[in-house]
Amino acid sequence: MSKLYIIHENTEWTTHLTNRLEELGVPYEEMFLDRGIVDLTSEPPEGVFYSRMSASSHTREHRYAPELTEAVLSWLESHGRRVINGSRALRLELSKVNQYTALEAAGIKTPKTLAAIGKDEIFTAAVKLDTPSFITKHNRAGKGLGVRLFHSLAALEEYLESPDFEEPVDGITLVQEYIKSPESYITRCEFIGGKFVYAVRVDTSEGFELCPADACQIGDLFCPAGEAAEQKPKFQIIEDFQEEIIEKYEKFLKANSIEVAGIEFIRNEKGEIFTYDINTNTNYNSEAEAKAGKYGMLEAAKFFAAELEKQAVLS
Structure with missing residues (x-):
């Protein structure tokens, strides 16, 4: 069978x-x-x-x-x-460089980003970026690990020479413009079967590591969720979410043979959308789903069941 x-x-x-x-x-x-x-x-x-x-x-x-x-x-x-x-x-x-080049090719705006290997090159990239605030992140990371915000070149230089510097697993560090949002949140859009399921508002006031999985909330100290977020939910599903960007995302996913994914974006002070992450092993937050009555893994399981049925007909 x-x-x-x-x-x-x-x-x-x-x-x-x-x-x-x-x-x-x-x-x-x-x-x-x-x-x-x-x-x-x-x-x-x-x-x-x-x-x-x-x-x-x-x-x-x-x-x-x-x-x-x-x-x-x-x-x-x-x-x-x-x-x-x-x-x-x-x-x-596995590569945010690949993500950003593919997104830009599809007409989807991403933050200005430079990729560098080597500490001197990371610093030079930040100089070239020429923005008052910027972020460094690993090209291959997941869970937002390795993301750091800097407000000066001096702060970056201090980090690069300190024991706190984290070497990326593939050697590539990204230096990226910091998109300042009027409010401390980002939006994560979930897709199953290449189609939009729901969007989640994610509170970023406690940091950049934004893994929505329950396992992260409970056992991963680097994921700012759990008890500290009781007063204000870290993840909230947005009701009746409608944005033009969804149609672009669906076309992008189809063109790149991606069927299950979470795509994250942030708005700047002008309301412009910048897309900065694609997660193809997306997880869902059970508390947010229970409140909204929407369940990503259930929809995924239904999608997989339908695909098995299709295969049975073809065989």
Whole structure:
């Protein structure tokens, strides 16, 4: 019997999906790719394959999980298997440089960004950027880890020479203009099957690490959620969200073969939208969903079930 194969390296982030699959009676198997062998002489099993490999895998001691996943996806695609969030999606997940160039090519505005390797080059990039405030971030990160805000070149220089400097896993540091918003929040738009599901308003007053997963809220001290956010919810689903940018996002996702994703944007003081992150292994916040009565993983499970049915008809 054909089944859904879930490619991942983080069980905490995948349990919410498997619970929904079991609830709907959808057959599945997990492919935990922290290590393994890809037999290129063999043929993959029949089924639907969904990749939710994360750019932050190295923070969980799964340094080469993305590289292994790329090999597996190449193998699957060469045999014509149905892959959701395949090789192209993975390339965008692992590189913000790839994200920004693809977004700009699609007519979607991103913050002005320079990519640099080397401490001297990071400083030179900040000088060239020539903005009063700027952000540094890792090209390959996830969860917003490594994001720092600077209001002067002197502050950046001090950071670069301090023990606090974080070397990116791929060596590339991005130096990006700081988009000042009238209010301390960003908007995250969720898509399943390439179609818009809902938008979430995310409070950024406590920092930049904005992982919506419940696991982050409880166990990850770098994710500003949980008890400290009781007075004001960190994540709130926006009712009747309607923006022209959604149509552009859907066209972008289709053009780049991305079917499940969260896309984040921020507005500046003029109301202009700047898109700065695409997450192709998106997670959902259970508290925000319960209040709104909308459930991302349930919709995802329904989508996967429908794709399995399509495959059954074709086989």
